Amino acid sequence: MDLLNEFGIPVIPDAVNTTQRKRESIIEAALAEFLREGYAAASVDSIASRAKVSKPTIYKHFGNKERLFLAVIGGVLPKTYADLEPYNSMIAEASDLRTALIRLTLDWTKLLLRDDILSLRSLVIGEIDRFPQLGHLWYRVSYEMNNAPLVNAITELHKRGVLDVPDPVLAVQQLVALTVGVPQLVKTLQPDLEIDDAELTRTITSGVDVFLARYRSASRL
Amino acid sequence: MDLLNEFGIPVIPDAVNTTQRKRESIIEAALAEFLREGYAAASVDSIASRAKVSKPTIYKHFGNKERLFLAVIGGVLPKTYADLEPYNSMIAEASDLRTALIRLTLDWTKLLLRDDILSLRSLVIGEIDRFPQLGHLWYRVSYEMNNAPLVNAITELHKRGVLDVPDPVLAVQQLVALTVGVPQLVKTLQPDLEIDDAELTRTITSGVDVFLARYRSASRL
DNA sequence: GTCTATATCAGGATAGAC
DNA sequence: GTCTATCCTGATATAGAC
Secondary structure, three states: OOOEOOOOOEOOOOHHHHHHHHHHHHHHHHHHHHHHHHHHHOOHHHHHHHHOOOHHHHHHHHOOHHHHHHHHHHHHHHHHHHHHHHHHOOOOOOOOHHHHHHHHHHHHHHHHOOHHHHHHHHHHHHOOOOOHHHHHHHHHHHHHHHHHHHHHHHHHHHHOOOEOOOOHHHHHHHHHHHHHHHHHHHHHHOOOOOOOHHHHHHHHHHHHHHHHHHHEOHHHO | OOOEOOOOOEOOOOHHHHHHHHHHHHHHHHHHHHHHHHHHHOOHHHHHHHHOOOHHHHHHHHOOHHHHHHHHHHHHHHHHHHHHHHHHOOOOOOOOHHHHHHHHHHHHHHHHOOHHHHHHHHHHHHOOOOOHHHHHHHHHHHHHHHHHHHHHHHHHHHHOOOEOOOOHHHHHHHHHHHHHHHHHHHHHHOOOOOOOHHHHHHHHHHHHHHHHHHHEOHHHO
16 A cells, blocks of 8 residues: 555656665664663564564564674774774874863763663673674774773874883773772672762772872882 | 592582582582573573582572572672772771872772673663562672762761761762763673773772762862 | 462564565 | 464463472
8 A cells, every 4th residue: 555645646666765764763772672672672663563563574674683793893993982082193292181081081981871872881791702703893992992092192102101011901991990990899799879070080080090190100200 | 429538438418518519519509500691591400410419409598599599699799899898988087188189989899890790780781671680789788888888978078067068969970970980881881892090090090089089178289 | 288270461583475 | 574373382470289
């Protein structure tokens, strides 16, 4: 049965765009459902309803539930981290290193404490035994988009004598643990607990100061 | 049909002990099943098989699947952390603080990186939206059995002038993040990745040194 | 208290029309 | 490519015998 518009003229949707739009609609609905229910409890029926699409359409596009899960979660991961790129490169050039580090790690922390990202992270961690690829992907994306550029910046600062860092890779892990890691650990186990901005800033600032107490070059003190 | 022993004499099991043993058998089997499959995918049928018990027995004991899950996971959590208690009290009295801190955090880390505990942690994190009680319980047990005694010890060391720690609670969080947190973050997303003992020791040692660089009393340098 | 057997239902996946 | 209608497995939970 064709749809007719208000003049009685049949509406023929553009086939390609419709297909593409349905595909995106499925991905959006699936992400929401998986985040809410987890993998096993998520139902393809619910996803079909949310996406206003029939079940066979989902199976034509993605094959089965596992592939749908991998495609959806694997697709959203890189997008999640894409926001942070620009900041890293500025560290090596900053006139005030302490302020630059605080700014960087504070932005990073606020991103990773967002409810949607915490949910995504909990989902990936919870399904790690069934979908280890997602754990590796998360680690790789997180490392390449964040740690690695920071390692480069810190290595550069070491060469210039601003910092004294024998193991830059470990040092960056420690900086991340000292800043992002502290509130993340709390919110991972207690997502409902609110952390106000002042406390977050205090935590991050203190973390950066611990980092600098160890790694700032003695000659600059 | 009664069981007969080798002399043809019927074996009448002690009713109370049998019931208790079945209950423990269910708990053990349920824990294994939940750790393997997660909450939603775990089947009460499988648990009954593993425990060599019929399904109605499980429902008589625990009511439903949710209550079974909460009883099992909530019961195993405190046991998990019970091993660490003795070490904390020794920090304040140690002659060599650095060595004592390394020893404490290294033991702590090795415990929390055990496969069964990592699985338990991933399970709790993955089900956090459906069972927030478990997240709170984990946080509370972990804090009371580990962080709190360490906060006391560090406060004591601050009073004695050995350390200079304006905020002991935050400082302990940072110490934990710097030591346990670094390898835990890796193993949480990549459980299969092996971390050898030498590298672990190096990581923990470096973490303690970062901590002490910031908080060791200046007068003692 | 514990079992066998069963009720009841929802979920993943697909056949076949259009 | 997309839908309606359906298959079939496997899940939670329980009735009733012993």
